[in-house]
Amino acid sequence: KAGVTQTPRYLIKTRGQQVTLSCSPISGHRSVSWYQQTPGQGLQFLFEYFSETQRNKGNFPGRFSGRQFSNSRSEMNVSTLELGDSALYLCASSLREAGELFFGEGSRLTVL
Amino acid sequence: DAKTTQPNSMESNEEEPVHLPCNHSTISGTDYIHWYRQLPSQGPEYVIHGLTSNVNNRMASLAIAEDRKSSTLILHRATLRDAAVYYCIDATGNQFYFGTGTSLTVIP
Secondary structure (H helix, E strand, O other), rough: OOOOOOEOOEEEOOOOOOOOEEEOOOOOOEEEEEEEOOOOEEEEEEEEEOOOOEEOOOOOOOOEEOOOOOOOEEEEOOOOOOOHEEEEEEEEEEHHHHHHHHOOOEEEEEOO | OOOEEOOOOOEEEOOOOOOEEEEOOOOOOOEEEEEEEOOOOOOOOEEEEEOOOOOOOOOOOEOOOOOOOEEEEEEEOOOOHHEEEEHHHHHHHHHHOOOOOOOEEOOO
């Protein structure tokens, strides 16, 4: 069974640009959540999608957005990039509410 | 946003048991207690979860206090591959708030 796949694995952007990250969940998993990991703030919850609907949102500015498609694949977008957006962005999928999360390897974003 | 507190770091000798504590001071009655670990350069990995009763699986045991304000992850025999950051989480629905975790060092 394939795991959670995130693309791209690494990317470099400059301030003011925007970026789109992609996440393919494990087959059959309808919940996808996103996290930002930085050395200073640790792992922070961004948002969670279930059946194409955003169910939960963390405390991030509106520059961070996401969506989920009918096949459960999800994308997150960050607009007007800032230096502080440099981070590892992790996606996780789950089968059940409050069930086990399966994480991808992450997309490492560097903003110059 | 993290709702749990853990020690920043712990050490253990190889092949000895490790007890990793966590305080869940604001846990609600319907929150599940989850534990994950993260090895260097990898995404977090599920370890174990429970609601009220103690739980065992092939990786670890989870002991949950009767009032659910604290939990302990037990690794029965630490190996060098268990060196990682361990996170305890109160899971509200599908909202998982990770704290800063406990960095476990395993000494050969």
